[in-house]
Amino acid sequence: MLRPRSRYGRWWIYLVLTIALVLVIAPFAWMVLGSFKGQGELLRNPPTWWPEAPSLDNYTQLFARLDFGTYFTNSVVVAVAVTAGNLLFCSMLGYALAMLEFPGKRVLLTIVLGTLMIPGVVTFVPLFVIVANAGLIDTLPGLILPFLVTPFGVFLMRQFISGLPPDLLDAGRVDGASELGIFGRIILPLCGPALATLGILTFLGSWNNFLWPLVVAQTEKTYTLPVALALYSTGQNNTQYGLLMAGACVVVLPLLIVFLVFQRHFIEGIATTGIK
Amino acid sequence: MSAPTLAATVQLPPAASSPKLPRKRGSHPGEGRAAWILAIPFTLLFLAFTVWPVIQSLFMSFTDTKQKDLRTPFAVNFTGLQNYGRALSDPVFVKAAANTAYFVVVGVPLTLGVALLAAVALDKGITRFRAVYRLGFYTPVITSIVAVAVVWRFLLQPDSGLVNTVLSWVGIAGPNWLGDVQWSMPSLILMATWRNFGTGMIIFLAGLQAVPASLHEAAAIDGASGWQRFWHITFPLLRPTLLFVSVTTAIGYLQFFEEPFVMTQGGPLNSTISLSMYTYNQFGYGNYGLAAAMSYLIFIVIAVVTALQFRLLRENT
Numbered sequence: 001m002l003r004p005r006s007r008y009g010r011w012w013i014y015l016v017l018t019i020a021l022v023l024v025i026a027p028f029a030w031m032v033l034g035s036f037k038g039q040g041e042l043l044r045n046p047p048t049w050w051p052e053a054p055s056l057d058n059y060t061q062l063f064a065r066l067d068f069g070t071y072f073t074n075s076v077v078v079a080v081a082v083t084a085g086n087l088l089f090c091s092m093l094g095y096a097l098a099m100l101e102f103p104g105k106r107v108l109l110t111i112v113l114g115t116l117m118i119p120g121v122v123t124f125v126p127l128f129v130i131v132a133n134a135g136l137i138d139t140l141p142g143l144i145l146p147f148l149v150t151p152f153g154v155f156l157m158r159q160f161i162s163g164l165p166p167d168l169l170d171a172g173r174v175d176g177a178s179e180l181g182i183f184g185r186i187i188l189p190l191c192g193p194a195l196a197t198l199g200i201l202t203f204l205g206s207w208n209n210f211l212w213p214l215v216v217a218q219t220e221k222t223y224t225l226p227v228a229l230a231l232y233s234t235g236q237n238n239t240q241y242g243l244l245m246a247g248a249c250v251v252v253l254p255l256l257i258v259f260l261v262f263q264r265h266f267i268e269g270i271a272t273t274g275i276k
Numbered sequence: 277m278s279a280p281t282l283a284a285t286v287q288l289p290p291a292a293s294s295p296k297l298p299r300k301r302g303s304h305p306g307e308g309r310a311a312w313i314l315a316i317p318f319t320l321l322f323l324a325f326t327v328w329p330v331i332q333s334l335f336m337s338f339t340d341t342k343q344k345d346l347r348t349p350f351a352v353n354f355t356g357l358q359n360y361g362r363a364l365s366d367p368v369f370v371k372a373a374a375n376t377a378y379f380v381v382v383g384v385p386l387t388l389g390v391a392l393l394a395a396v397a398l399d400k401g402i403t404r405f406r407a408v409y410r411l412g413f414y415t416p417v418i419t420s421i422v423a424v425a426v427v428w429r430f431l432l433q434p435d436s437g438l439v440n441t442v443l444s445w446v447g448i449a450g451p452n453w454l455g456d457v458q459w460s461m462p463s464l465i466l467m468a469t470w471r472n473f474g475t476g477m478i479i480f481l482a483g484l485q486a487v488p489a490s491l492h493e494a495a496a497i498d499g500a501s502g503w504q505r506f507w508h509i510t511f512p513l514l515r516p517t518l519l520f521v522s523v524t525t526a527i528g529y530l531q532f533f534e535e536p537f538v539m540t541q542g543g544p545l546n547s548t549i550s551l552s553m554y555t556y557n558q559f560g561y562g563n564y565g566l567a568a569a570m571s572y573l574i575f576i577v578i579a580v581v582t583a584l585q586f587r588l589l590r591e592n593t
Contacts, residue, residue, distance in 0.1 A: 013401035045436040102311035123329035179310030248423035
């Protein structure tokens with residue numbers, strides 16, 4: 001501390017930060033409270049804050065009439081598959097690039113790093129053509145396969161594994177472990193923090209992914225939650241505000257809970273992958 | 277998804293230097309084979325779903341590929357730069373480019389400013405409840421943009437929306453935020469700032485905490501004011517972080533799509549249509565070649581803007 005200051009810092013900064021916090025969080029509070037209101041109350045002017053007659057009607061309708069249960073399952077299946085693929089395949093290559101010597105290593109590394117910056121919009125059209133010709137339009141594999149590996153994942157895992165002591169390999173070899181055994185039994189168990197960061201970021205990205213599922217998921221059986229919500233909010237249900245609020249809650253709240261549980265990993269992950 | 281991807285690029289220098297392994301090359305017989313077994317799944321998926329589409333997209337952009345050519349992507353006519361010319365002379369594309377520029381030029385500094393302000397306040401201004409504020413400010417980042425857009429569209433309603441109701445308490449007659457040509461883009465920029473400043477804040481916080489306290493103490497002894505210390509010590513040391521956050525934010529904003537798609541459908545009167553959204557529309561109409569050309573134009577803009585930011589923020593350090 002440079003200057004003698006009260007134990008709590010300056011009171012007005014707390015005041016400003018608290019007002020800012022209320023403003024930032026208010027839309028979420030509004031969304032949750034709104035999901036328990038009826039259509040009449042939501043359209044009232046001036047608007048009410050607390051629901052007058054809280055009811056679960058919106059949620060009942062969402063799952064009974066609009067089949068949000070299916071969309072929820074699709075979202076979970078896609079996000080879990082994409083996350084598992086990234087954790088496994090990216091750590092495998094990340095390890096090979098960090099610790100092993102093999103022909104073609106430099107070329108592979110250059111291509112992986114070179115594609116880190118290419119925006120998704122560039123690959124979008126041909127990707128659709130490829131997936132369409134493979135007959136994967138409107139299937140869950142069509143939603144999963146293009147995202148199963150990312151150059152970012154390899155980059156992150158390689159960075160982390162490069163920081164582990166290379167003596168681990170020799171120690172494993174002396175103990176008679178196979179080359180693949182060294183990866184599975186020695187390296188992978190040490191990668192916890194990096195795997196947590198990659199897993200969380202991947203799950204988050206997949207859960208919120210919108211553009212690709214919007215074109216690939218063409219019927220209700222493959223809709224993910226954001227697609228269903230977007231289509232209902234711009235389609236014929238666009239004036240059913242209670243339903244839309246409840247739908248938004250179903251999209252946001254599971255992730256919010258995951259986030260609150262793992263927030264330390266989230267935030268440290270962002271900070272450490274962002275800067276060194 | 278673009279934010280973490282870009283996170284990596286700025287880190288490239290440390291990544292490019294591979295660790296010095298104290299072992300002789302090729303001294304282990306199974307090593308090369310094991311490495312390739314580990315590399316194969318990634319490499320195959322990566323070639324099929326990233327490398328190949330990048331190449332094919334470039335090829336498509338020089339052809340008249342339409343939806344009907346889906347099954348025979350190579351039996352198409354080569355049209356040279358025609359798609360690029362068509363995009364650049366399309367008034368809606370030009371409008372979309374202007375809207376995107378507006379969004380980026382106002383949105384990026386605003387987002388960075390709010391993020392930096394929040395980070396400095398959390399780092400220097402307070403000593404308690406830091407984690408609570410950090411968590412609260414970061415929450416909008418993790419939420420689905422579609423869900424957020426649905427909620428905001430409702431909050432911004434002209435008559436019964438919460439925003440205008442609150443404004444009316446202090447005597448301000450709020451505009452028809454999303455329905456007015458003047459206010460539609462500012463509304464989207466405000467929403468994007470609300471949603472994205474948390475990422476910048478977290479990264480700035482980490483950067484601020486890396487500034488050695490001894491430097492500040494020495495400057496304070498020499499009589500430097502708080503503002504002088506920030507400007508002459510913290511700011512220069514924060515430059516790499518600033519570069520990183522501005523590059524990733526700009527790349528994300530240059531591709532903005534979901535906000536207008538869900539909130540305004542590009543309206544009113546195309547006042548919020550973005551480059552990505554117009555490209556998506558062309559794809560929807562089946563004009564694949566044209567859409568590919570537009571996507572490469574976006575790519576070129578992103579590359580130029582990124583290079584420019586590197587020049588601006590790397591020099592004079």
